[in-house]
Amino acid sequence: MPDVLVLVDHDGERVHKSTYELLAAARRLGDPAAVLVGTPGTSARLKESLARHGATGVHAAESAEAGEFVGSLAVDALLLAGRTVSPAAVLVSATTDGKEVAGRLAARLDAGLLIDAVDLDSSGAVTQVVFGGSYTVRSEVSHGIPVIALRPGSFEPEEHPVEAVEHELVLPPIDPAGSARVIARRATPAGDRPELTEASVVVSGGRGVGGADGFEVVEELADALGGAVGASRAAVDAGYYPHQYQVGQTGKTVSPQLYIALGISGAIQHLAGMQTSRTIVAVNKDPDAPVFAVADYGVVGDLFSVAPQLTREVAARRGVA
16 A cells, blocks of 8 residues: 655654544555654654554654754655655644645645645545635545645544554755744643643633633533633633634634533634534524534523533533443
């Protein structure tokens, strides 16, 4: 079977869940081959987990400068790996960084680019969400190697243990004129909750929570479910919650198993970032709120009454379990 290149998202110590999803998707097209860019020693730490999830090969490009440049090293590594294996396709996560890499790679390859894919079949055709979530379309590349950016959460990670063969990639000298250099880093406060784009459960609050204090009920429900907290753009703009938790077209895109929207009306900007979630539950006082059009389950009521009841019920059931 042909190889399918998968760009590895990682933090140097662990592989992100979105990469395991890409490896599962890649098996529909061929043999997954991971492309890993990191500082020296990264491949040795991550190779085993990649092989456990089906990576038959690990193409490692290690450089002391790996953390200093945005995108360019990943593009170079994918190009080098592609020359080695003649891949059937290249898969990356449809994150902000992943989309940049995908676009630059497609331009370098003179290849077709498919962004925001939410499904992929064995023929290479993908399902995409386009125009801010207004339409779902089926697309395929008619020229060159398909470069596909797949939304995190679109596939379930699967363990598929194999023996991974490691290949060393020697990166060319970096061209500073064509590369963005990281000149400063600012740490984001970390908590005990899962990362928003990787969580299987997301509970989001909107303008309906009424203020920053109102997010306490959102956080309590998220903690009871072991999920992440999100926020609508309206809530973020009003200062109710930090910007890094915004879900939507100008925020983060999520596709969890369960998405609970509390006090969110459902503007198209927000729906574009969450409507591919497997199960959507909406709580809103307005029976005509647009969010109910995409919700699998809807509750017309006061979120400050409904959410605490749900939190207590979840906690009770988990306690019994």
